[in-house]
Amino acid sequence: MRAIYVSGHQAEGGAARRVRRPVTEVMSSPVISVSVDTRLGDALEAMVRTGRRHLVVVDAAGRCVGVLADRAVAAAWAHDNAALSQLTVAQALDPDPAVVNSEAHVVDAARLMRAGGVDAVAVINPDGLPMGIVTGSDLIALLAG
Numbered sequence: 019m020r021a022i023y024v025s026g027h028q029a030e031g032g033a034a035r036r037v038r039r040p041v042t043e044v045m046s047s048p049v050i051s052v053s054v055d056t057r058l059g060d061a062l063e064a065m066v067r068t069g070r071r072h073l074v075v076v077d078a079a080g081r082c083v084g085v086l087a088d089r090a091v092a093a094a095w096a097h098d099n100a101a102l103s104q105l106t107v108a109q110a111l112d113p114d115p116a117v118v119n120s121e122a123h124v125v126d127a128a129r130l131m132r133a134g135g136v137d138a139v140a141v142i143n144p145d146g147l148p149m150g151i152v153t154g155s156d157l158i159a160l161l162a163g
Contacts, residue, residue: 036160037125044124044160045141045150049074052107054083059102062091072138074148075107081146083108084115085138117142120149124160127152 051074052061061073071088090110094101101110116139118127127139137154 037123037128039124039160040120041118041122041124041127041139041141041152042120042150044156045152046156047150049140049148049151051076051082051148052086053078054106054108054111056107057103058091058094058105058107058110061086061107062088062102065091072151072153073107074140074151075111076148082115082117082140082142082148084111084117085136085140085151086111087136087138112136116140118152119144124152124157128157131157 050068050070052064054075054077064073065088073086074082075084075086077083086107094105094110116130116134116136118130118139118141120141120143130139139152140148141150141152143149
């Protein structure tokens with residue numbers, strides 16, 4: 019096993035600079051989105067087709083209302099085998115959406131993810147339209163880079 023040692027001062031300085039970066043520099047874009055009335059089965063199909071674990075959910079006006087994670091789909095399905103064909107995305111969304119504005123910094127997204135127990139946040143513009151998504155994998159790549 020190989021260990022890498024970095025002095026605390028150097029590591030803190032580099033990490034501090036990274037977390038102060040705007041979320042727009044680390045987000046994935048364009049986003050894959052589904053409407054609130056999409057059936058869970060169709061959302062799951064979109065996840066499989068695109069290789070994404072998260073979808074941004076939008077209302078009829080295209081404004082972001084949250085993020086649907088694959089684990090929310092799996093939980094709904096485990097609770098009720100018919101959920102994929104009967105429930106909509108809106109019914110599986112967390113009532114407290116994981117969303118940050120485009121002015122936020124990486125640390126803001128990370129704090130929201132930790133506080134909400136989620137592994138992705140949507141990034142929105144001032145009109146509430148989705149611009150991108152930041153995932154736990156994006157944060158790990160940033161810190162490891």
